[in-house]
Amino acid sequence: MENSLVGSHEIKINDRKSISLSGIKKIVSFNLEEFIMESNLGVLELKGHDLELIKLDTNLGNVAIKGTINNLNYLNKDKVREESIFAKLFK
Numbered sequence: 293m294e295n296s297l298v299g300s301h302e303i304k305i306n307d308r309k310s311i312s313l314s315g316i317k318k319i320v321s322f323n324l325e326e327f328i329m330e331s332n333l334g335v336l337e338l339k340g341h342d343l344e345l346i347k348l349d350t351n352l353g354n355v356a357i358k359g360t361i362n363n364l365n366y367l368n369k370d371k372v373r374e375e376s377i378f379a380k381l382f383k
């Protein structure tokens with residue numbers, strides 16, 4: 293099943309109020325202002341306000357989030373590891 297997802301990755305943003313994503317392997321971390329997700333094509337960082345996970349389908353790799361969307365970036369994995377180490381140290 294996972295092999296069928298390789299390379300399949302889609303993002304749809306509706307009026308900056310909601311976002312639907314496919315091809316998500318896992319959600320690394322999330323809170324009301326940021327989601328870090330691992331997709332088939334790289335690590336995604338979503339930033340905004342009042343972000344809320346409204347759909348998670350782990351079998352198909354589909355995620356839906358609502359809230360005010362301000363920024364969406366692909367990150368390199370080294371940056372994600374550095375941020376997670378520092379976040380754990382200073383919590």
